[in-house]
Amino acid sequence: MTTLLVLGDSLAFHGPDGPCPADDPRLWPNLAAAALGGEAELFAGFGWTARDAYWALVGDPRLWPVLPRASVLVLGVGGMDSLPSPLPTYLREGIRYLRSDAVRRRVRAAYLRAVPALAGVSRRVALPPGETVRYLDRTLTAVRALRPDIPAVAALPSVHRAAGYGGVHHGREATARALRGWSASAGVPLLDLSEVVGDHVLSGQGNPDGIHWGWTGHEQVGKAFAELIGPLLD
Numbered sequence: 570m571t572t573l574l575v576l577g578d579s580l581a582f583h584g585p586d587g588p589c590p591a592d593d594p595r596l597w598p599n600l601a602a603a604a605l606g607g608e609a610e611l612f613a614g615f616g617w618t619a620r621d622a623y624w625a626l627v628g629d630p631r632l633w634p635v636l637p638r639a640s641v642l643v644l645g646v647g648g649m650d651s652l653p654s655p656l657p658t659y660l661r662e663g664i665r666y667l668r669s670d671a672v673r674r675r676v677r678a679a680y681l682r683a684v685p686a687l688a689g690v691s692r693r694v695a696l697p698p699g700e701t702v703r704y705l706d707r708t709l710t711a712v713r714a715l716r717p718d719i720p721a722v723a724a725l726p727s728v729h730r731a732a733g734y735g736g737v738h739h740g741r742e743a744t745a746r747a748l749r750g751w752s753a754s755a756g757v758p759l760l761d762l763s764e765v766v767g768d769h770v771l772s773g774q775g776n777p778d779g780i781h782w783g784w785t786g787h788e789q790v791g792k793a794f795a796e797l798i799g800p801l802l803d
Contacts, residue, residue, distance in 0.1 A: 571607025571802060573598060574635050576622035576708065577645035580727065580762075581613045585776050585783040588615075595784050598643070600791025605799060610635045618650040618696040619704035626708055641720045641798050642712050644705055648726035648762065650696035651744035653734050655687035656680065658695065685735035694740035698747035705748075709755060720801035722794070723752065727762035728770050731779035758797055765793045 575581060575598040582589055582596055589596060591611040598609035612625050612632050622644065625632060654661065664680060667673040696704075709721055725745045729738055741763075752759045769775055769786040776782065782790070 571602065571605045571640045572635070572638050573602045573605070573607065573609040573641055573643050573798070574632075574639035574712075575609050575611045575613070575643040575645055576617075576625065577611060577613035577643075578617040578621075578649045579613065579615045580648065580781060581611055581645050583776065583781040584787065585781070587776075595787055597782075597787040597791040597794065598645070600788060601643075601794040601798065604792065604795035605802065607640065610639070613645070616649050616695070617646055619644075619646045619701045619708070620696055622646045623704045623708045623711075626711055636712065636715055639716065639719060640802060641722065642709070643794065643798070644708065644721060644723040644757070647701050647705065647724060647744065647748060650694065650698075650701040651726045651738065651740040652695050652729075653684070653688035653691065653737050653740065654693050654695040655684060655691040657693070681733065684733060688735040688737040692739065694744070698740075698744045701744055702747045702751040705751060706755060709757065720798070721755075721757045722797050722801070723748065723757050723759055725749070725759055725761040725763065727780075728767050729780045730771055730773070733778065733780075758801070760790075760793055760797050762790065765789050 581598055582591055598611050602609035612629065614621060664673060664677050667676055712719060725748055726741050730736060748759060766782055766786045766789055769782060774783050775786055
């Protein structure tokens, strides 16, 4: 049976009304796998960047048993890397560790209020393009150390219309350029998510948060990934 090992961000498991279980058949990894007559094994998290995917590969023992039977590696990360991140990641992620609960809630609320304005003046992104490529390459190298012939595919960042980021996505083009360069050198085909679901997102057909997709978007991406992966399996 064809098995897709998918390393993804929340776009892989978030639908029009919120997050879903990884085995929901409406999600794009499962739709892509079904179109190829197989199954998807999804490892993903909210806001995951290429660095988080690498950390999952080397640190999550639930993932390791999938490697020997995986038919293809799907690197569905990199898009969140390009989103505005006015605070350094270690400070933003550190909010969850603040005490007490009341302090944590106040700090988080203040941060969320500030992000739309700060996104327009700060050029900081969640992960710089060079680091995105470095972690993707480390992931690919680590997988192919065990599975030298496994095919792999990746994706260019999607688009968004999120008020939470002030509608700003200044990091997308630099990340896309870096990914295209890495794709050419590593021989990893790319799916341009902006071409597949750009209209879906920007016309407001997706989740009201302006980032995640509706079920039509998942169908479009699942179909496109299946078409990209199919010839590699042949």
